[in-house]
Amino acid sequence: MTTGSRARVGLVGAGWWSGRTHLPALSANPDAELVVICDPDAERAQAAAAMFDVPHSVTTIEQLLDHDLDCVLVATPHDTHHRPAAAALDAGVDVMVEKPMTLDPGQAWDLVRRARESGARLHVGYPFPHSPHAAAVRELIARGDIGEPVMVTGLFATSVATLYRGNVDLVAEQDRFAPRASTYAERAHGGGQLHTQMTHAASLVLWTTGLRPREVSAYAQDGGLDVDLSDALAVSMEGGAIATLATTGSVYDHNLRLEEYRIFGSEGHVLLDTARGTLWVLRRGHEPVEHPTLSEHDAQPSDATSAALVAAALGKGPVLVPGEIGAMTVDLLNAAQESARIGGPISARPAASAVVGSGG
Secondary structure (H helix, E strand, O other): OOOOOOEEEEEEOOOHHHHHHHHHHHHHOOOEEEEEEEOOOHHHHHHHHHHOOOOEEEOOHHHHHOOOOOEEEEOOOHHHOHHHHHHHHHOOOEEEEOOOOOOOHHHHHHHHHHHHHHOOOEEEOOOHHHOHHHHHHHHHHHHOOOOOEEEEEEEEEOEOHHHHOOOOHHHHHHHHHOOOHHHHHOHHHOOOHHHHHHHHHHHHHHHHHOOOEEEEEEEEEOOOOOOOOEEEEEEEEOOOOEEEEEEEOEOOOHHHOEEEEEEEEOOEEEEEEOOOOEEEEEEOOOOOEEOOOOOHHHHOOOOHHHHHHHHHHOOOOOOOOEHHHHHHHHHHHHHHHHHHHHOOOEEOOOOOOOOOOOOO
């Protein structure tokens, strides 16, 4: 743990999500000292550093780690998360990896192993668990308020198809931090709805319920694109619960997106809507409980992920979304992708060589 009053932070990846979310949040965080930005594009790293008054910009993870950091945030394209995260963890530096944690399950569990061996903390950058409603659902399920979970349904329908066409007009206001089209529009780089959006729904279900995937059958539809536009998963869980998860990027207006979850237990169920900021809890023998509606920010607190990284480095907060959750999500998505390819069920359990933990 750092002995200073502020955590010294390094950012890897000066792309559009960093420019839109992480750099503003870290710059405004009084507990964070943003020391260095790393990007293989030197001009982009320099531009980001100048815009957010960061003293150093570099092009390699080795150069970044020379700056005596307490924590590192990795926000590079999907298929490039492993190397910088592994290097930072091996150096004993806390890491937050953007979602999806990796594309390859072996790489995901390798990061979990490295964190355990070095003692560094490993976070995954999912924003929804930082919402008060998600925390309330996780707590009531852990207490047994709705009994044992028996079935979960999730629908995550969003307005991101333009990214899968390689069209970056969606982030025109962040031209200086324009995304790399291949990140979203090419299958080899993790493009498509499964890794870009279903990862949110799958991880939130695992995080809130404590359920662990056993097997998945999946279907995918590309809508004429080179990557998947829509995905449907049927998942059997360890212990007997089942889940259906569906996602599409075809919604034409962001304000009309649907992010709905139904979690059914033996003694009740919950209705969680992260797009509308609503939560209902219905329990046997109790009146229905409607939680206060959250603002859009509080329902999806994107700035909370970097705040959690900094707080944990200072000893002021926990690792809310640990590497195990990220790795299990990668296991599930990887299995779903293979299931859709072969047209049959696939095991979603971690490989025998994986380091399996409690999941946080």
